[in-house]
Amino acid sequence: MTPPLLPLDDDRYWADPYPVLAELREHHRTAVTPDGALAVLRWADAEEVKKRPEFVNEGLEYIEARGFVPGDPLYEWRRHSVGALNGDDHRRLRGLVNRALTPRAVEKVRPVVRGHVRDLLARHAEAGGFDVREHIRIVPFLSIAAFLDISPTEAAEVGRRMQGGGADAFGPHVTPEIRAAANATFAAAMAFVSDLVADRRATPRDDLLSRLIAVEEDGDRLSNDELIVLFTNIFAGAIDTTSSVMTSMFLEFARRPDQLELLRSAPDELARGATEEVLRFRPGFYAAGSRTIADTEVAGVRLAEGETVSIVIGGPNRDPRRFADPDRFDITRDPTLWSFTFSMGPHFCLGQALARAELQETAIAIATHTRDLELVGEPQWTSRTMVNHVDRCEIAYRFVE
Numbered sequence: 331m332t333p334p335l336l337p338l339d340d341d342r343y344w345a346d347p348y349p350v351l352a353e354l355r356e357h358h359r360t361a362v363t364p365d366g367a368l369a370v371l372r373w374a375d376a377e378e379v380k381k382r383p384e385f386v387n388e389g390l391e392y393i394e395a396r397g398f399v400p401g402d403p404l405y406e407w408r409r410h411s412v413g414a415l416n417g418d419d420h421r422r423l424r425g426l427v428n429r430a431l432t433p434r435a436v437e438k439v440r441p442v443v444r445g446h447v448r449d450l451l452a453r454h455a456e457a458g459g460f461d462v463r464e465h466i467r468i469v470p471f472l473s474i475a476a477f478l479d480i481s482p483t484e485a486a487e488v489g490r491r492m493q494g495g496g497a498d499a500f501g502p503h504v505t506p507e508i509r510a511a512a513n514a515t516f517a518a519a520m521a522f523v524s525d526l527v528a529d530r531r532a533t534p535r536d537d538l539l540s541r542l543i544a545v546e547e548d549g550d551r552l553s554n555d556e557l558i559v560l561f562t563n564i565f566a567g568a569i570d571t572t573s574s575v576m577t578s579m580f581l582e583f584a585r586r587p588d589q590l591e592l593l594r595s596a597p598d599e600l601a602r603g604a605t606e607e608v609l610r611f612r613p614g615f616y617a618a619g620s621r622t623i624a625d626t627e628v629a630g631v632r633l634a635e636g637e638t639v640s641i642v643i644g645g646p647n648r649d650p651r652r653f654a655d656p657d658r659f660d661i662t663r664d665p666t667l668w669s670f671t672f673s674m675g676p677h678f679c680l681g682q683a684l685a686r687a688e689l690q691e692t693a694i695a696i697a698t699h700t701r702d703l704e705l706v707g708e709p710q711w712t713s714r715t716m717v718n719h720v721d722r723c724e725i726a727y728r729f730v731e
């Protein structure tokens with residue numbers, strides 16, 4: 331029997347996908363996307379897809395299916411992208427990035443985030459509030475600058491160039507306009523990073539990029555193209571996702587004064603639970619994809635080699651088999667019971683420790699510096715983009731030091 335359709339073409343689905351996902355997950359186990367991929371919705375099935383060797387991440391075929399061709403800047407970027415490689419190529423590149431993402435580098439970011447969220451709240455206090463979606467993006471930027479040891483000016487420049495809608499090119503609905511914007515975005519970002527690499531080659535500093543260049547030259551390990559892509563990879567993965575979940579954090583606490591009061595009672599102890607709960611509730615990425623490299627079966631559905639599978643993250647994140655009363659937002663859940671938000675298996679998010687630290691600091695800043703936090707109007711959710719987020723999230727509050 332063919333699984334029912336997952337209504338990705340319907341705007342109403344994106345505004346609140348959870349009732350639809352619950353119905354499909356509980357009564358049909360799986361669904362099928364409008365472009366024919368099997369949508370996996372239960373925790374155990376999602377885990378199998380990410381952990382079994384018959385499933386790998388989609389490579390160039392993922393963007394070929396969205397109309398990109400060799401020579402397009404986004405296509406060339408994807409060739410070396412860590413998320414698009416599998417097997418030994420993936421292990422090698424991932425090992426190098428992982429070496430740079432040290433716990434010390436993550437800890438360095440905490441005071442930067444706490445300070446910037448506090449400043450943002452202080453700056454807009456007189457006006458009584460602000461649109462979180464519009465203003466929060468600077469926070470992951472500045473933290474990634476601190477993390478990568480690049481100057482805020484350099485970070486702002488990469489960010490400015492990457493603002494043109496690159497993430498939409500990975501969504502389920504790619505139009506010629508989205509393709510053109512994404513190609514322009516990636517061309518501009520890679521040109522800038524290429525200059526940055528040339529600069530650090532000429533004048534090495536004590537920073538991540540110089541260290542990666544040194545690794546390349548000593549052991550002939552990273553090509554120039556790989557270096558450039560790696561750096562833009564980190565930016566592409568870090569900004570939209572983290573700022574989207576930060577916005578959701580403001581949103582969920584503005585809607586739930588009781589949970590915010592609880593967090594306020596012990597911010598340092600509860601920041602972790604608050605972060606995990608927002609990540610579970612509003613996962614940022616709407617889906618993680620895979621492709622079969624052999625005939626196989628998952629969730630009771632037979633698949634031939636070369637078929638695509640989409641894990642719709644809201645499915646496993648609200649699976650009652652893993653999370654009791656899954657539609658309840660509760661910051662006192664066990665924070666070690668992770669959700670599917672950072673995926674799992676060989677492609678498990680490389681920046682998860684950094685994102686978690688940033689979100690924990692944001693939770694502490696919200697608890698410490700706001701009173702009477704509330705939403706102004708109802709937020710609007712974007713449709714059909716990979717990073718599912720609210721378009722506007724106006725808040726009002728009183729600032730306290």
Ligand code: HEM
Binds near residue numbers: 572614672684
């Ligand atoms: C809340 C914020 C974030 C979310 C929700 C998120 C989510 C994800 C997801 C779902 C994947 C895909 C895993 C797969 O293919 O199965 C991923 C991969 C990745 N993420 Fe994140 N991410 C976040 C923040 C970050 C940050 C801050 C960085 C950079 C420091 C980052 C860098 C990466 C990289 C490089 C990959 C590719 C890993 C690989 O394929 O081996 N992410 N992320």
